[in-house]
Every structure is written in C-alpha cells, then in structure tokens.
Amino acid sequence: MARINLDHIRHAYGIRPTSPNDYALREVHHEWADGGAYALLGPSGCGKTTLLNIISGIVRPSEGHILFDGKDVTHLPTEERNIAQVFQFPVVYDTMTVYDNLAFPLRNRNVPEDLVATRVKHILEMLELTDRADKKARGLTADQKQKISLGRGLVRSDVNAILFDEPLTVIDPHLKWVLRSQLKQLHRHSKFTMVYVTHDQTEALTFADKVVVMYDGQIVQIGTPAELFEKPKHTFVGYFIGSPGMNVFPVEIAGKKARIGNVSVDIGFAPKISKGQKTELGIRPEFMDITRKGMPMTIRKVEDIGRQKIVRGELAGQAVSIVMKEGSDIPADPHVSFRDEGINIYADSWRVGQED
Amino acid sequence: MDKTWNNRAWFMVLPAFLVVAFSAIIPLMTVVNYSVQDTFGNNEFFWAGTEWFTDVLDSDRFWGALKRNLLFSFLILVIEIPLGVFIALHMPRKGIGVPICLVTMAMPLLIPWNVVGTIFQLMLRSDIGLVGYTLAKMGISFNYAGSPIDAWITVVGMDVWHWTSLVVLLAYAGLVSIPDAYYQAAKIDGASRFSVFRYIQLPKMKRVLMIAFLLRFMDSFMIYTEPFVATGGGPGTSTTFLSIDLVKMAIGQFDLGPAAAMSIIYFLIILLLSWVFYTVMTNTDAQS
Amino acid sequence: MLEFINVSKVVSGQTHIHPTNLVLERGTLNVLLGPTLSGKTSLLRLMAGLDKPTSGSVRFNGENVTGLPVQRRNVAMVYQQFINYPSMTVYENIASPLRVAGESADVIDREVKKVADLMRLSPLLDRLPLSLSGGQQQRTALARAIVKKASLVLLDEPLANLDYKLREEMREELPKIFAASGSIFVYATTEPSEALLLGGNTATLHQGRVSQFGKTVSVYRNPRDLITARTFSDPPINTHTAVKEGKNFVLLEKEAGGKGKATKITLPVPAHLATVADGPVTLGVQPHHLSLEEPYAKAPSLKVKTQVSEIAGSESFVHVLFGDKRWVILEHGVRNIDPDLDIDVYLDTRHLMAFGSDGMTLAGTAG
Secondary structure, three states, X not given: OOOXXXXXXXXXXXXXOOOHHHXXXXXXXXXXXXXXXXXXXXXXXXXXXXXXXXXXXXXXXXXXXXXXXXXEOOOOOHHHOOXXXXXXXXXOOOOOEXXXXXXXXXXXXXXXXXXXXXXXXXXXXXXOOHHHOOOEHHHOOXXXXXXXXXXXXXXXXXXXXXXXXXXXXXXXXXXXXXXHHHHHHHHHHHOOOEEEEEOOHHHHHHXXXXXXXXXXXXXXEEEOHHHHHHOOOEHHHHHHOOOOOOEEEEOEEEOOEEEEOOEEEEOOXXXXXXXXXOEEEEEOHHHEEEEXXXXXXXXXXXXXXXXXXXXXXXXXXEEEEEEEEOOOOOOXXXXXXXXXXXXXXXXOOEEEOOOO | OOOOOOOHHHHHHHHHHHHHHHHHHHHHHHHHHHHOEEEOOOOOEEEOOOHHHHHHHHOHHHHHHHHHHHHHHHHHHHHHHHHHHHHHHOOOOOOOHHHHHHHXXXXXXXXXXXXXXXXXXXXXXXXXXXXXXXXXXXXXXXXXXXXXXXXXXXXXXXXXXXXXXXXXXXXXXXXXXXOHHHHHHHHHOOOOHHHXXXXXXXXXXXXXXXXXXXXXXXXXXXXXXXXXXXXXXXXXXXXXXXXXHHHHHHHHOOOHHXXXXXXXXXXXXHHHHHHHHHHHHHHHHHHO | OEXXXXXXXXXXXXXXXXXXXXXXXXXXXXXXEOOOOOOHHHHHHHHHOOOOOOEEEEEEOOEEOOOOOHHHOXXXXXXXXXXXXXXXXXXXXXXXXXXXXXXXXXXXXXXXXXXXXXXXXXXXXXXOHHHOOHHHHHHHHHHHHHXXXXXXXXXXXXOOOOOHHHHHHHHHHHHHHHHHOOOEEEEEEOOHHHHHHHOOEEEEEEOOEEEEEEEHHHHHXXXXXXXXXXXXXXXXXXXXXXXXXXXXXXXXXXXXXOOOOOEEEEEEOOHHHOOOOOEEEEEEEOHHHEEOOOOOOOOOEEEEEEXXXXXXXXXXEEXXXXXXXXXXXXXXXXXXXXXXXXXXXXXXXHHXXXXXXXXXXXXXXXX
C-alpha cells in the first residue's frame, strides 16, 4: 500500500517530440493517497493506458518522475516496484492448479510454505474460489480466471498498488455485475491502493472513490463520482459521463440570465465572463422535467429503455435529451423546465461557478 | 464448419488428382503387384502370395535396418527438438534482428539433400576437408568411411545441421504468439527465467512442438539421400537404413519381389506411426 | 421476408441451434439478444448462408434458399472486429461490392459518396483503414455493408470493440441508417440495454434456443419464461423461490451460507397474479422495482443486509443479501449506503413476476 506521486510526467512515444501533439501524455502532476480506489476514465487514445503503464513500469516516461511513498521508482523495472496488474484478458498459468497459481508469487519470493498456505487460503475465501482450489486453472471460466489474476496480486502483502487494465472486457454482462461489486468489496477489505483503467463510465463511477477523467493526454477533472456528475468542470466531462451525456447549449449571458435562442433561463448568479469567450449552458438530462409549463420544445423520438424513458427533441433550435421515469406520461404540448441544481455555466468549455 | 455445396470445386481438384494418380497411385499399385509375385526374368511372373512378406519379416537384414532407423530417429528428436527450442527462445522477437535471424534460420532448409550430403562429405575428409583436416591436425582421428561411430556422427550431424531450423521456426512461431501480458505478469509475480519457460512458454508451444515432433520423426524415418551420398550406407551396413537397403535390393540386386514387399511394410509402418501421432495430437487438442 | 422453418444446426454431436422457427419481415430491425455462446453467431451464419442447416429450410421471399451459398444471396455482414480490405482506401473499400456487381463508374461514385456522407466518412475517403480510429474503421465496414443495398444485413456485435461513449453515439445513428433502407437488419448483442435502445424486434437466445421473439418492449415487459426474463435484465433480475398459499406468497429465507433455520416471510399476492394456481413458484422482481423508500402506501418490505453500493452517475446500485441470495436494487440519485447494515427494502408488487417450476411465466404482469 503506497502513496503514489506523479511528478510532472510527460510522455511521447516517438523519439523527438517537437509539438504538444506528439505527446501521448501531456503534463500530469498529481498525488494519490494511500489505500484509495482510483479510476482512469477516458475515450480510446486519451493516454490512460500509457499512464497506467508508466505506473507499472512497462513504460518509462520521457519526462518527470514517479514516486511510491516518496521513493523515486522512475528507473526501477516492473518486478522491483511491488505492484500487481490485472490485464484485459485473464493471465493464468494453465498447467498449475488454482492454489498453485495463487501461491506462485509468494513461492518465487521464498516465503515459507506455512505462511503461503495461510495467505492463499485467505485469498481463496475472499474470491469465493475455495472449492476450486485443486482444479487446473485451464478449465475455468473467464471471470474465475480474472479472479485468479487478481488473487495473485492480493496474495502479496507487500504490494504497493494493484493496477487494472480494463479487466472486465472479456466478462459476460450479467457476470460483470457480480465481479464489479466483488472488486469493490475486495478493495474495502484489503485497503490496497487500486488504480482502474476503463472507458466505461459505469465501471469507473461504481468502483472508484475518485475518478480521473482524461482526454487527449491530459487530466481534465479529478473528483468523486458525485462531483463529476453534478458539477462537471469541463464540457467534455459533462459529455463523457452520463448516459445520455449532458446537454450543452450555446447561450448569451446577460446578468443573471442565459439566453438560449429566444428563451431565457434564470441562473441565479452573474457569472464572470470575459469578452470573446464562448459561453455555454450545460444541464444533464436527469435534471430536466417535461411538464405543461416552461420552455416550449418539440419531441422527435421517445426511447423506452425499460426503467427509464429518453426523450429526444429540440429546444430553441438545439438538440436536447431528457430522461423521464418509467411509466411517466408525456404531455401533448411539451414544455421543458430546468432544475436549478443542474445548471452549469461554461466559458470556453470550462465551468464558471458562483464562487469564481 | 459445414459449408454450402459447390460442385465447381471438384473440377478444380481434377488436374491435381490426375497428376497424383499418375505419379503415385499407379506406381504404388505396381509395387503391390510386384510384392506378391516372383519372376525369373523374361517378364514371366508367378504368384508368390505372402512369401516375400514372410521372407522380409524373417530376415535379419530387415530388422537390422529397422533398428537403425529407430535409433536414428530417436537421436534426431532428442537433439533437434531441445536444440531448436533453445535457439528459438534466444531469438529476438522485435526489431531488426527478427528478419535477419529468420533468414539465417531458413537458409539450411533450402539446400537440397544430396548437396548437404556432398558438402559434409567433402568437409570431413581428412585430406582436403576443412573440418577433417583440422581434426587430423589436432590429433583426433575421424574417419566416416571407416569407423561406424564416426559415420553415425556424420549422418546425425548432417540432419541436425539441415533440419533443426525447421524446429526453430515452428517453435518461434509458437513463442511469438504469446501475448506480452503473460511476460509482464510473470515479471510482476517475480518468476525466474526457468519458471517463465516452464509455466508460460512451454505450455503455449505444446501444439507447435507436437507438429515439429511429427514432422521430424516422419522425415528422419524416411532418411535416404544424405547418408547415401555421404557414407553410401557404410562402413559395412552401419548406416544402412531401410530406404538405402530397399534401393540396394531393388536396383542393385534387382530383387523386385522382396524390395516391393519391404517397401510396403515400410509404408505401413510409417502410416501406423502417423496415425498414432495424429490421434495423440487431436486428443491433446480436444483436451485443451 | 426471411423465414426459418425448423432450422437446426448440429456440429460433431453438439447441438448449436435447436429447431428454430422465425419470420423476419422486410424493413425491420431484429435484435438477437443473449450471452456469449448462446448461438447468436451460429444463427447469423445460417441466415447468411455461410453454414448449411443440419435440418429444416430457409426461405427468402418465398423462395427456398437453404442450399444456396452466400455469394448468391443478397447479404451483407458486419463483424465485431473491424473487417476492411487493408490494402484498399476507404473509397475503394466502400466501392468493392458495387465493383463486384459490375456497376458503372458513375453509379459507383455517386453511391459511395452518398453512403460516405451518411456515415460521416467523406473527409477520409483517401485513407487506408489501418490509419483510422476504431470507430472510423467500423463505420467503413458498415458503409460497405449498406452501399450494397442488400436485402439482408447482418451485424455481429458490431459495436463491442468500440469504447463506451462511441458505442452510444453509433447506437443512436444506426436506427436512422436502418430506417433509410428497406432491408431486413439482424443485430446480435449481449447487452439488453442495446436491444432496448435499438427498438424493433428482439429474439432472446439461450443455449441455442430462441426463448422468445417479438417487439422488443413487449418481450422486455412480458417475458414468456424465466430464461427470457433473465436474458433481458441488466442488472440481473432478482429471484426467490416461494409457495403460493391462497392470498399469500410464502418465502423461506435461508441464512447466508445455507446453514441455520429458515425464516418464513409472507407477501400478499398482487391483483395481477391472483389467477396463479397454488403451489411452488419462482418470484422475480426487477432491480428498479425495489426501493429504499415506500413506492406507494402499504407496499410490502423485506429485511436485507447491505453489501456494497455503487454510484453510476444519476443512479445507484445497492447490492444486498436477502437471506443467502444476492440481490441488486436500482435507486435514483446518489445513494451511499454503508455495508453490513440491516435495512428494509420495499417491493413494488405491481411489477412482481411469477414463474412456474418449468420456468414459464404465470399470468401476465402489470406492464
């Protein structure tokens, strides 16, 4: 278990980076507390896997340092960093039994056999694999194999961090539920620092205490799932998190009001905007209501996805998505109202709050 | 996979089928014909039934040659498979070294059998051969024409030099298909080099190694040209393998009956062994 | 119109597809929903003509096409791995089916540009597929499938290799593209939410059998049996065995670990299940029909033990233990519940489902 410091890290895969675009990872500078559960979330190509590989030691950063508990490990190879990694597809030693698979990392480090037995039995219980302990690893299902991969990391008590690289990729959807909640429980139980890379917001938000949202090689926002959802700092965060993502309307700010097309919305405070900045209003589909009062809108389509309805239409010439509860009625002459707590104002894509 | 019916495919196969029929099936039938008949020349043939077969199976000559074949194949496999795997493990998997190594490994495979035989024969001569001369200078007596052990060393050495590359290339293909994540996981687990080999590389290479094993066994069991060119089957009969014996009988002595019978027995042995290997291979496949 | 009449597929003694009857109408979008290895790909291959059925026949617009190889059928297929001709440009890739069909250069140019525009590939026409991003490569494969104007377009989990947000965007675009042509679309997926978002019809598959086929929303709300209900729920449906005794369902709640005494719990039978016969049943309730607050007056409650709560944006998933069973509750808003708490969970019995011992749904649900 360790505190992880990322000290001004930049990385370019090519030999001579000349412009910022050559960098897969532009400046990353951050500290992660010991024992936390973190998720790196972002679209393909945002740099999250690069960052994970820098932490694990597979990639050495072009610039900057990485420290575990204050110790500079930038030049240490993977095996000396005391980390464990779970990959996209299960990595198990086919010819060994489940027990031997879990015992392997300990035996390689010459841990006495009785201690190995205690640790392995404990982990088998945590992973609910006790009844399969003597079976060959080859014959197991994908989710059981992933648990073994994870177990090999948990079994070592000297591990600094456990890194997950999109570990649920090969798991069936209905098993993902079980495995995800088990991962979270395991984190609570073991208190290891865990870093989880994914492009799936549900995985990131459900697993992590803090989510690091990345885009185009940079960290855009770090926050709790609630913060990211309720107050996204950047329109990208608003767009990427939430299904459907946040509605973003170009607006004109006049005092405490924002104008979308020919309708005005009261925003409750006067945001500090400089001249020439692009101003937008962002509001999540969950914070909008369709009633008979409010701003007039047209409805293009209603998608019934069982537990919710997603209404797609137009508001003052802009496309809009609104989420409604199952079974709710949609009035014939629909009007939209915004809930105050869901309104966010953005200048040049960055959030401008009351306190700014 | 049960593909849909397409009759045109048969026409595509017809030319190849005719060629095979002409060059293989018809001659094979002729051999069978000879094996059950006896002749005193003048194109007169008498039915001999299984006489030649029993003769062959009773003869020491046949069993001697068969034993030599088995010993030869055994030595070949024991040397070539581990050596091939060893070389493949040390070949680079990325970068400029890859094509260089692959081409170097492929080159011995391209040399025709009799050329290999001739190269070795010349190289090992104590008067003009590079190796032979050096050995003689060092005081080691090496006479592939005179000593049976030296002859065996020569014959086995030729095959190893010629064909280990095949094992290397097959093993390499198997190794290269192992995803990087396995090596990374092993590093993270603190596994030793040997553990990585034993628990990751060897299991993943099992399938290709079976193929390599089968191919090398079949080829080595059918060995002919190289020993023939290098040692002529000598000294005496120490390197006379079944194939060489067969040719001596058929062409040298013109004993077509026994030669034909022996070829068929030879063919059946190979068929049996192939079937055994195939069954073992598909069973292991089905298991995994 | 595509018809499957008693089509089955047996390979080396294993039944990949049990005898299946299906009718797919022209201009419809049909989803094949099921977990991996449930037979989706096998069924698609039979539809395409890549495989021959072991028994039964396939008819297209009344004509028997069972033995007809795929080249002679008017079919297009899109795979999970973005399959494009690697040495041809995007333009050439899209044009290839038209060239095979022998169309004139003018027609090809016009059609390719039209489809490229629809798939937002116009600026990329001169690029090679491998230099494009995943989403762009898949759009190229889709464009190639659409330009052919095939009467049957098959898609085998086409969005599975794209990242989640891209998948969402493409999923929104697809129905528009499908609606534009009159072909039959068949889309295989493992995710129930995808089926619901795409709409159309859905066939739920389980171990080589089609358990139900109908309008997506109907299949979702009125599953014929427990298997269909399970296949179609994400998060998984919560179930428990019970016995109907007159006006009540009696549940035996076992201790976690299976040991110890079982507690008897009684639930009043809701109106829509009154016609169910007395005896053993399996009760099912969707995660969003359980809640931490009373959904309506006098809603029955159950005692559960919390395990972990997951926040997913605007919803929370609360994992609990009901006796020895793992249940999931879907709640609105951010709910951070501590683990190992004994809490009450309310049941919206208007949406309670009952299944017989044979797995079939007993009586209709409220909807």
